[in-house]
Amino acid sequence: MLGTAKLMPNVPLTEPAATAVSIRNLSVRFGDRNNEFTALSDVSVDIPEGAFVTMLGPSGCGKSTLLRCVADLVHISEGSISVFGRSPQEARQSRDFAFVFQDATLLPWRNVLDNVRLPLEVGKHAQKHTMPGNYADPHELLAMVGLKGRENSLPHELSGGMRQRVAIARALITRPRILLMDEPFGALDEITRDRLNEELLRVWQETGTTILFVTHSIPEAAFLGQNVLMLQAHPGRVKEFMKVDLPFPRSLAVRDTVEFIGVTAHLRRLLEECL
Numbered sequence: 001m002l003g004t005a006k007l008m009p010n011v012p013l014t015e016p017a018a019t020a021v022s023i024r025n026l027s028v029r030f031g032d033r034n035n036e037f038t039a040l041s042d043v044s045v046d047i048p049e050g051a052f053v054t055m056l057g058p059s060g061c062g063k064s065t066l067l068r069c070v071a072d073l074v075h076i077s078e079g080s081i082s083v084f085g086r087s088p089q090e091a092r093q094s095r096d097f098a099f100v101f102q103d104a105t106l107l108p109w110r111n112v113l114d115n116v117r118l119p120l121e122v123g124k125h126a127q128k129h130t131m132p133g134n135y136a137d138p139h140e141l142l143a144m145v146g147l148k149g150r151e152n153s154l155p156h157e158l159s160g161g162m163r164q165r166v167a168i169a170r171a172l173i174t175r176p177r178i179l180l181m182d183e184p185f186g187a188l189d190e191i192t193r194d195r196l197n198e199e200l201l202r203v204w205q206e207t208g209t210t211i212l213f214v215t216h217s218i219p220e221a222a223f224l225g226q227n228v229l230m231l232q233a234h235p236g237r238v239k240e241f242m243k244v245d246l247p248f249p250r251s252l253a254v255r256d257t258v259e260f261i262g263v264t265a266h267l268r269r270l271l272e273e274c275l
């Protein structure tokens with residue numbers, strides 16, 4: 001399904017990497033003095049550049065809030081976040097990251113190609129988008145996510161999985177250094193989700209993008225992640241930052257191995273402790 005075009009240099013997985021996101025003693029409180037709610041408390045974790053980190057935890061433990069803090073969409077009450085050495089606000093202004101949500105939110109009147117190109121027409125990217133090399137080629141991106149030949153289709157002519165592929169291609173068009181993904185495949189059927197999991201791993205290995213991926217699925221977290229960040233609730237805090245010791249490249253067949261079953265059993269135990 002995927003093209004072979006190299007869009008960005010690979011980040012070797014074996015060499016020590018710089019830190020992409022450094023989170024230190026992060027706390028987030030919502031509400032006011034009379035009705036305060038602590039969503040995250042004293043969260044510290046380092047995400048290496050080029051890493052694929054999945055986030056798991058019980059509902060309401062603060063996974064989306066943590067992602068939104070990195071994206072400068074939520075006010076930090078205490079602690080700090082640094083994104084490639086800069087504040088989340090600076091990182092947002094220089095478009096260091098892109099977001100992919102559960103709903104692809106494509107513009108229904110624009111075809112696939114024009115949806116992928118959309119970020120080049122808004123904000124400061126609009127002025128620069130004619131400069132060669134600043135952005136990925138939308139045709140190459142569409143080939144990479146398996147949508148070559150569907151450039152002229154409208155969103156309503158696509159399946160849910162295809163729409164999410166378009167959303168991923170659109171997120172990669174500005175060559176973000178970090179991809180923040182909040183349950184991007186949560187609404188898809190299992191077979192489609194499996195295929196997109198495999199494709200996302202290939203996209204990650206081709207682009208070298210750092211990925212932070214929120215999911216409710218233990219197998220998905222184990223299959224995709226080099227590390228799983230497990231959060232517990234009330235208040236949201238780190239339970240464990242676990243290395244997934246399974247080699248890359250991974251295909252779906254890895255899920256039948258004893259090693260994979262061991263990883264998912266461990267994650268299930270951790271998750272039960274968090275409830």
Ligand SMILES: Nc1ncnc2c1ncn2[C@@H]1O[C@H](COP(=O)(O)OP(=O)(O)OP(=O)(O)O)[C@@H](O)[C@H]1O
Nearest residue numbers: 030031037039057058059060061062063064065066
């Ligand atoms: N803007 C907000 N104002 C008040 N409370 C909020 C706000 N955003 C999130 N919360 C609360 O913070 C807590 C963490 O929410 P968050 O969405 O981050 O959890 P989550 O782990 O992603 O949940 P889920 O797995 O159900 O999607 C929840 O109790 C939620 O109600």
